[in-house]
Amino acid sequence: MAIEINAGLSSIAKVKRTLGLYDLSKLPQFEVVAVLECAGNRRDGLKAIKPVNGVTWGAGTASNARWGGCRLRDVLVAAGVPADLSDPFYANPRHVEFAAYGEVTDDEQYTSSIPLEWVMNPLNMVLVATEMNGMPLLRDHGFPARIVAPGIIGARWVKWLKYIHVQDREADGYYQQRDYKILPPIAEANNCEEFWPRFPALMELNIQSAICRPAADECLQIGKPYHVRGYALTGGGRAVDRVEVSLDGGSTWNLADMYTIQAKADSRSGQRDWSAKHWAWVLWSFRIESVPPNCTIASRAWDLGGNTQPSTAVWNYRGVMNNAVFHVHPPTTSSVLSRL
Amino acid sequence: MAIEINAGLSSIAKVKRTLGLYDLSKLPQFEVVAVLECAGNRRDGLKAIKPVNGVTWGAGTASNARWGGCRLRDVLVAAGVPADLSDPFYANPRHVEFAAYGEVTDDEQYTSSIPLEWVMNPLNMVLVATEMNGMPLLRDHGFPARIVAPGIIGARWVKWLKYIHVQDREADGYYQQRDYKILPPIAEANNCEEFWPRFPALMELNIQSAICRPAADECLQIGKPYHVRGYALTGGGRAVDRVEVSLDGGSTWNLADMYTIQAKADSRSGQRDWSAKHWAWVLWSFRIESVPPNCTIASRAWDLGGNTQPSTAVWNYRGVMNNAVFHVHPPTTSSVLSRL
Structure with a gap:
């Protein structure tokens, strides 16, 4: 497997690197105990009110594990992204987009993104994870590498990592732009298209x-x-x-x-x-x-x-x-x- | 006026500096538009249920202004605190305590603190503010200098700054430990003492x-x-x-x-x-x-x-x-x- 790191922004040196598991293992390794919750957790309670678009989950789509790997921050610094959040580079908001290997139903591939400044704060512990509970990731959990983004909805914890892009806008794929948003109650199947662009992509989990x-x-x-x-x-x-x-x-x-x-x-x-x-x-x-x-x-x-x-x-x-x-x-x- | 910056931790160089307005003006200047909300905003709605300890505010104790001054982060870096959140120094949580000039009713002086890691993230824009809406602070707003801590309850935006201490624990004064906490409904005037130490000091504002x-x-x-x-x-x-x-x-x-x-x-x-x-x-x-x-x-x-x-x-x-x-x-x- 190889992850392509593309930090090809005009304002910084164009860098494109291909990293394998061995490269990731050479970076400092971290562990974080973090809960992973699907934004659709407890969807059954909303479906009981009116039909919704999504799988009928109860309260079981949340779990807690000890995740291990390198910090995405360190991967990006190695690719040329400024380490210091005080750098004028951060005056403009940017996103880190992830893509996954594997087929999906609603898009060419699964893509999702989170704000770069969130990733670059070392205390936020965003990992390129290769281990779960001290063992290599199982296939179902994203082997060989996945994103772990503590405190953020599970949809951004992209599995089976294919590439990581630093860019000046959100991911423009289906799962960032047409999904995982709280639309207002007046938005339904027949009129949701007008609402998607008006509401932001979910990030942090709620209480x-x-x-x-x-x-x-x-x-x-x-x-x-x-x-x-x-x-x-x-x-x-x-x-x-x-x-x-x-x-x-x-x-x-x-x-x-x-x-x-x-x-x-x-x-x-x-x-x-x-x-x-x-x-x-x-x-x-x-x-x-x-x-x-x-x-x-x-x-x-x-x-x-x-x-x-x-x-x-x-x-x-x-x-x-x-x-x-x-x-x-x-x-x-x-x-x-x-x-x- | 002078602010005493004390970063006298054993793990870093002991530094104690006294800063005046002139010193603050020599640091890079920033502006941030931020809302200041008292944690007691809309207390009237809770008092209508049962008596509470506090002034009966309506929804008027929130306001928005353009704040100017230097970043507290830069003040602390100048005093010897590591600038890089990746530094092992940040493996242990610390707080920045502020004290105010002026008399208060329930303590020797008004003190309050916020987590150091929050302050050191430059994107959080915590300021030692000397201006409000382009003018020097008025006396009522904390002249000559006050803390501006965007996104955090107003009680931590300490006015009439007397000192800033970096330390390995929260402020232990009345306004951090015996106030500005959400106690559970079973805590009342006659039994609140047992609850204060069990619940955390409020930080971020709610929706x-x-x-x-x-x-x-x-x-x-x-x-x-x-x-x-x-x-x-x-x-x-x-x-x-x-x-x-x-x-x-x-x-x-x-x-x-x-x-x-x-x-x-x-x-x-x-x-x-x-x-x-x-x-x-x-x-x-x-x-x-x-x-x-x-x-x-x-x-x-x-x-x-x-x-x-x-x-x-x-x-x-x-x-x-x-x-x-x-x-x-x-x-x-x-x-x-x-x-x-």
Whole structure:
């Protein structure tokens, strides 16, 4: 395999390089624990309102892994892109476009792009990843190399990397321009063409939480304790501030316990560090002391930017970024019945 | 006046410098158009639910200006802080603490801090500002120098700068540790002490919109057209994606026209640039063709990260970050009556 790095901008030296796995392995290697979430996660909640264009996902299209590889920043610096964000070069916004090997249905190839300035901030940890959880990438995860862009929607984490281009505009392909945007509710299949150019391509993830246990159709025993469990995440490196659980349809909310992956502590004070960027999801749990007969459970999260989840979902044509408060209404049974 | 810059960390050269206005004027000068919003903006909406600790602000504690001065980044680099975010120095999170001249009620002095890595990213445009709208700062705006931290809550934009410290922990003063946090609803005056250390200090602004016209008690004429006007803003350099207006209590939403300050266009394609960071507020308007007799108007905004405003406000003890959907219910009168 070879990745073609094209930084052929008139304002900098024209550079076109072809890199193989061996070249990537020679660059400094980094690891980042980061959540990957599809913008269509929880599309089912929007499809329940009105038909949408997209696969009917539940809350399962989010996952967390330890990604390894070199920083895309270092690859681009080697190709001649200025390392210093203070350089006048950055006065003009640019994008880094990625293309994937493989066939796609709606375009000649899969392309997507993210802002160059985001990539060049070393703290954002955008990787040309070759490993996942300490192993070479599996084919399904983008072997031999993929983009890992923490805090940004999964559609930009391009797999099976074919080329990387630095350019003065967004990718103009289907998946950047005609997909992965939140169109306003008045945009539908028959009139969406006029709306695509007017709305921006999604980048950062929004604040999200989901309940994983009880799972669908899991039966709770009335009067018994139960541990509700789920995940929460947000975009842009912001921390998840807290997760709350309601057992009364949203009238009152209780604090869930949060388990942060790779939580850091200030070495001197022992306090939790709130200043680093946060890329991993947060796992949480909440103990119900005694399951009531007619049990509804809801979760919502808050991020460090003061954003929280809307109480109800707002439909959009592509069914993306649904982050409404999460509700489950599990069947319940008495403990006597469950023993039959 | 003099600002004391203390970067006395053991891991870098101990540096302590005293800077005056003349020194600041010798550094490269920058301008940024940025909105300043108090975290307590719209506290009135939370106070209406339950008493809060704080001044009862409406939606008027947000404003937009052109700020001028030198970058705090350049001040710190001159004091010995590494310019390159790739430096191993940045593996450990640090904060920049600011103190203000002047007396405050709850502490010895007003102090506040923001993450060093945020400050050192030149694209974040954190300034030691000495000008506002092309004029030297007025006393009320922080003369002779203040911090301008675009995309971050106003409480961190410290005025009447006394010192700047680079340190390995947050400011430990009252206004960082006992204020400007979103506590969970179960935290109240009698038990808030246990919650302060458990929740992080607010940084980035959340997605917000407000209706400015009709103003309070402004009377609309039934059957006449009317232009609803307001502002929208968000944090972290994200763009406001769109603003929507509802005239039916939130059942249906219409797109408002947006007027972005300093909107940039891609010079080659003429398309709106979605990749730059956004610090200014957005002004918007929506034309009602014929004002109905019982008129309710609501606004909500969406940001590029897919976050929107919750439909109802969630109370917190300090009454901060209220960004619920904005509602007005102006009195109406027939046009005949209004001419009497």
